[in-house]
Amino acid sequence: MAFKRDKKEEEDGGGNIFQNLEKTSVLQEARTFNDTPVNPRKCTHILTKILYLLNQGEQLGSTEATEVFFAVTKLFQSKDVVLRRMVYLGIKELSSLAEDVIIVTSSLTKDMTGREDLYRAAAIRALCSITDVTMLQSIERYMKQAIVDRNSAVSSAALVSSLHLTKVAGEVVKRWVNEAQEAANSDSIMVQYHALGVLYHIRKSDRLAVTKLVAKFKSGRMSLKSPFAICLVIRIVSKLLEEAGGEWAESPLFDFVESCLRHKSETVIYEAAHAIVNMKNTTQRELAPAVSVLQLFCTSPKPTLRFAAVRTLNKVAMSHPAALMACNCDLESLITDSNRSIATLAITTLLKTGAESSVDRLMKQISSFVCEISDEFKIVVVQAIRALCLKFPRKHSVLMNFLSTMLRDEGGLEYKASIADTVITIIEENPDAKETGLAHLCEFIEDCEHTSLAVRILHLLGKEGPKTKQPSRYIRFIYNRVILEKAVVRGAAVAAMAQFGAACPDLLPNILVLLARCQMDSDDEVRDRATYYHTILQCRDTLIANHYIIDTLQVSLPILEKALYQYLQNPSPIPFDLKSIPPPSAVADDHVAASNKIAAEGSISSTAPKLSKPQREENYYATKLNNIPEIANLNGPLFCSSEPVQLTESETEYVVRCIKHCFPHHLVLQFECLNTLNDQLLENVWVQLEPSEGYEVVHSIPCPRLQYGESASTYIILRFPDQLSATIGNFGATLKFVVKDCDQTTGLPDTEEGYDDEYMLEDVEVSLSDQIQKVSKANFGAAWEEAAGYCEMEDMYSLASMSSLEEAVANVTAFLGMQPAERSDKVPQGKSAHTLFLSGFFRGGQQVLVRAKLALADAVTMQLTVRSTDQRVAELITSTVG
Amino acid sequence: MGLFDKLSNFLGLKKKEVKVLVVGLNNSGKSTIINHLKSDDEKSTEIVPTIGLSVEKFKNQKVYFTALDMSGQGRYRDLWEHYYKECEGIIFVIDSSDRLRLAVAKEELDMLIQHPDVAGRFVPLLFFANKMDLRDALSSVKVAAALGLEKLQDKPWHICSSNAVTGEGLQEGVHWFTQQVCESMR
Numbered sequence A: 001m002a003f004k005r006d007k008k009e010e011e012d013g014g015g016n017i018f019q020n021l022e023k024t025s026v027l028q029e030a031r032t033f034n035d036t037p038v039n040p041r042k043c044t045h046i047l048t049k050i051l052y053l054l055n056q057g058e059q060l061g062s063t064e065a066t067e068v069f070f071a072v073t074k075l076f077q078s079k080d081v082v083l084r085r086m087v088y089l090g091i092k093e094l095s096s097l098a099e100d101v102i103i104v105t106s107s108l109t110k111d112m113t114g115r116e117d118l119y120r121a122a123a124i125r126a127l128c129s130i131t132d133v134t135m136l137q138s139i140e141r142y143m144k145q146a147i148v149d150r151n152s153a154v155s156s157a158a159l160v161s162s163l164h165l166t167k168v169a170g171e172v173v174k175r176w177v178n179e180a181q182e183a184a185n186s187d188s189i190m191v192q193y194h195a196l197g198v199l200y201h202i203r204k205s206d207r208l209a210v211t212k213l214v215a216k217f218k219s220g221r222m223s224l225k226s227p228f229a230i231c232l233v234i235r236i237v238s239k240l241l242e243e244a245g246g247e248w249a250e251s252p253l254f255d256f257v258e259s260c261l262r263h264k265s266e267t268v269i270y271e272a273a274h275a276i277v278n279m280k281n282t283t284q285r286e287l288a289p290a291v292s293v294l295q296l297f298c299t300s301p302k303p304t305l306r307f308a309a310v311r312t313l314n315k316v317a318m319s320h321p322a323a324l325m326a327c328n329c330d331l332e333s334l335i336t337d338s339n340r341s342i343a344t345l346a347i348t349t350l351l352k353t354g355a356e357s358s359v360d361r362l363m364k365q366i367s368s369f370v371c372e373i374s375d376e377f378k379i380v381v382v383q384a385i386r387a388l389c390l391k392f393p394r395k396h397s398v399l400m401n402f403l404s405t406m407l408r409d410e411g412g413l414e415y416k417a418s419i420a421d422t423v424i425t426i427i428e429e430n431p432d433a434k435e436t437g438l439a440h441l442c443e444f445i446e447d448c449e450h451t452s453l454a455v456r457i458l459h460l461l462g463k464e465g466p467k468t469k470q471p472s473r474y475i476r477f478i479y480n481r482v483i484l485e486k487a488v489v490r491g492a493a494v495a496a497m498a499q500f501g502a503a504c505p506d507l508l509p510n511i512l513v514l515l516a517r518c519q520m521d522s523d524d525e526v527r528d529r530a531t532y533y534h535t536i537l538q539c540r541d542t543l544i545a546n547h548y549i550i551d552t553l554q555v556s557l558p559i560l561e562k563a564l565y566q567y568l569q570n571p572s573p574i575p576f577d578l579k580s581i582p583p584p585s586a587v588a589d590d591h592v593a594a595s596n597k598i599a600a601e602g603s604i605s606s607t608a609p610k611l612s613k614p615q616r617e618e619n620y621y622a623t624k625l626n627n628i629p630e631i632a633n634l635n636g637p638l639f640c641s642s643e644p645v646q647l648t649e650s651e652t653e654y655v656v657r658c659i660k661h662c663f664p665h666h667l668v669l670q671f672e673c674l675n676t677l678n679d680q681l682l683e684n685v686w687v688q689l690e691p692s693e694g695y696e697v698v699h700s701i702p703c704p705r706l707q708y709g710e711s712a713s714t715y716i717i718l719r720f721p722d723q724l725s726a727t728i729g730n731f732g733a734t735l736k737f738v739v740k741d742c743d744q745t746t747g748l749p750d751t752e753e754g755y756d757d758e759y760m761l762e763d764v765e766v767s768l769s770d771q772i773q774k775v776s777k778a779n780f781g782a783a784w785e786e787a788a789g790y791c792e793m794e795d796m797y798s799l800a801s802m803s804s805l806e807e808a809v810a811n812v813t814a815f816l817g818m819q820p821a822e823r824s825d826k827v828p829q830g831k832s833a834h835t836l837f838l839s840g841f842f843r844g845g846q847q848v849l850v851r852a853k854l855a856l857a858d859a860v861t862m863q864l865t866v867r868s869t870d871q872r873v874a875e876l877i878t879s880t881v882g
Numbered sequence B: 001m002g003l004f005d006k007l008s009n010f011l012g013l014k015k016k017e018v019k020v021l022v023v024g025l026n027n028s029g030k031s032t033i034i035n036h037l038k039s040d041d042e043k044s045t046e047i048v049p050t051i052g053l054s055v056e057k058f059k060n061q062k063v064y065f066t067a068l069d070m071s072g073q074g075r076y077r078d079l080w081e082h083y084y085k086e087c088e089g090i091i092f093v094i095d096s097s098d099r100l101r102l103a104v105a106k107e108e109l110d111m112l113i114q115h116p117d118v119a120g121r122f123v124p125l126l127f128f129a130n131k132m133d134l135r136d137a138l139s140s141v142k143v144a145a146a147l148g149l150e151k152l153q154d155k156p157w158h159i160c161s162s163n164a165v166t167g168e169g170l171q172e173g174v175h176w177f178t179q180q181v182c183e184s185m186r
């Protein structure tokens, strides 16, 4: 009978018998749990289904989960071992979803202390998952016993559960340190490893205790037989060394890691080598033994060792190219490894370190099997190519071809996105590659199944296409999308076409015809966009087109949303003023660009950085400052905030950083203070400021209490001088506070009385860039034309201290704190003249545009033209640059 | 279900297994009573306050009992009702020396009897007026009166004084209980 059924399942299930499970019917089946007597076989099967569903991401509501959970509790009456163990798993999975899960506490404690060894470990795990801080007391005794239990499975389960419990009840787990200590001497490899994990976790915030822990092991007072435990010690030590900064080369800790290279376990040897090559500031001498271990592994008959070694080498290829030279030969022999993952890593490592001449050969090798490897490794390849393109710009055609072949192949979104990202980066970095790159992307969207990617590429075509030699050739590709795709893509295509219409007058008539057709689209959004763009373009007014199509609304959207909401809550007769909304901060963009860069140069094998969260960044300070009444009451919203500036040397008693927040008429200085003395409690912390002339201190908000290891802020609110030229200056600053000496261990003050003390800080500098917010302009030319009607100031400067155009561009940009437009911050190679375009807003919403014509002779000379809506701002800029 | 199981069911060979719910206020002695009823090699040496429930097994006159020993602490009493539906008998334990909380016990009992999963169903109710050894313990008659048992008419019930530590009185109660359950199964 049983045989027959199996056969049937094989026929219709195609393997996975759980494939077509439905939540409601499984929950219905779960009612069987209430039946008496329990049918273990049936119940085990149903429980399996429930677990399967949960692991597939099926969501159970609280009521559903609770009902199932209570049904499961009834299964405790069965003594069937298999069923009972499924019950534990079920309890664990449901513990976070159902209510009143503590109902099984006694049942589980009974099992964990009972005679049936098969139950004990699993019961502990389940018990800890249903226990919260309030209940922990009642099981503490059992946990302590279990940690030192003779059965290693029980002890391990208790230790691992303790680790999980530290998240909810760290203080209670700390009391189990003696038991964990005893378990650390266990003969069982796993118990020892887990015990060490718990010990470290209990002490990790206490550096001294960790050092002692390591010393105890090194001196042999604690003997570690478990290779896993030793690996853990290596990790702990590396962390200690990293925290110690540069001063560790002679340290006994390093010697310890080095000695692990000669351990008898391969796991330990690898861990030590991995740790050493990943340390910062290592010298060739320290590195060499670790690299030779990896080199040895590269030729090991075990694929796991070869893989581990080559992966590690791949990661450090950019930071230790010299060390890698030693392994080149071995890597070469791995490029034909039968394990494709190993081969891919070997090739990409060689690509990173190799010469330009070897690129063609390696690319050919990799293309022979690229279709056989998984997406994850394909991404590794793509990122290696990205790095190569940046390193060898002349190779772009070979590499671009390779990428386009990859684009045509099958692949998931992440893989395709990484290719598109790479093509986009190449286009941006290398003008020669632009046309071919765009052509490949055009071809790709002809047959692209990933909507989000198609939309991004259409947006890019709209931005870059009009600037190419032959913009008309892109229109066909874009319009094809309108005919063939779903609404989201059609909308993006319409917007892209409008860009061409606005930027290329010759194409305008054709674009208008196409847009008119789109007005018949079946989708509301697409129709609306078409109508909008058509109407604007029909005016044939470049200024309007520029404002509403190319450089649209430049305000911070989250702040606009909030301001509009507030306006609607308290309507006023005065119309809403869009000027009061600060421009979006360009900081977030820079962030992404910077992290992209790091990824490109550093580890190519890591996956592409995900976009950071610009929204949070933008609003972060505004929300924080709004909680302080004195600041919330200032006129106007926060305009911009500077990067934090250190006012103390690092490694001093008190660390103070200053963040300058600029409001339309006020400057708020936030002093972020950190107390690094564990025997001091500071109270009433404030900064005594000697502002330059014209500034007026409106408020000083002290920080009432600053405990050891904590950071807190004190604020000073100043009014800007009316005279703009007086806004730039240096303020002397001194930190003032009351000290109370404390007991180091408890952190409680010894006396009620404190004494006054002070600490000199470095000067706070208020510069032009603190008052300017970056704004990007896609079409600087048009904006510059438009600004012809504004006030203009012009002057010549000689930048004597600068010896190259790049340096001058970087300095001027940083000094003014404005956003370079149209990639004018990139100086083409070998040119002796260059023009830099910058744009921004001065506090209060005054627009500023700057054109800096730079020429290189012996030194750099600069002709600076400023156009601004406010004469005084233009004057301020020309006068401060000089 | 295997062929043999089916056969034995059919022939009535199935061993008798009865599910009982053990409730009552905390500290009344529920776990101690159940522990006493278990076979010697399964007895636990120490009894701690129950958290949630504990599933225990014992045997009396060839009937196998599965007892759900519930926690009597205030905050867990609401959880009893999850187990009303399937139980075939209820043991209600009272600490007969705890005069103060006798009213609370009555309240819990009333709620139990009126619960839709219990009301109108044939469920034998056994009451243990426990801790009879203590000096100010009430007699079983007085406890019955305090709980208003005379009004309980639609269910068979029985009350006896007990001492869970020595086991005195337990056999009498469980004997009655087993008779009742066997009757209801027939």
Ligand SMILES: Nc1nc2c(ncn2[C@@H]2O[C@H](COP(=O)(O)OP(=O)(O)OP(=O)(O)O)[C@@H](O)[C@H]2O)c(=O)[nH]1
Pocket: B024, B025, B026, B027, B028, B029, B030, B031, B032, B033, B047, B048, B049, B050, B051, B070, B071, B072, B073, B130, B131, B132, B133, B134, B162, B163, B164, B165
């Ligand atoms: N003197 C005396 N003490 C008893 C008797 N029965 C139980 N006890 C004691 O009363 C205390 C509570 O007993 P438990 O069995 O834990 O009570 P419980 O009803 O299970 O309590 P919860 O699990 O908290 O609901 C224990 O210390 C027992 O030793 C009895 O008949 N006489």
Ligand SMILES: [Mg+2]
Pocket: B030, B031, B032, B048, B049, B050, B069, B070, B071, B072
């Ligand atoms: Mg109990």
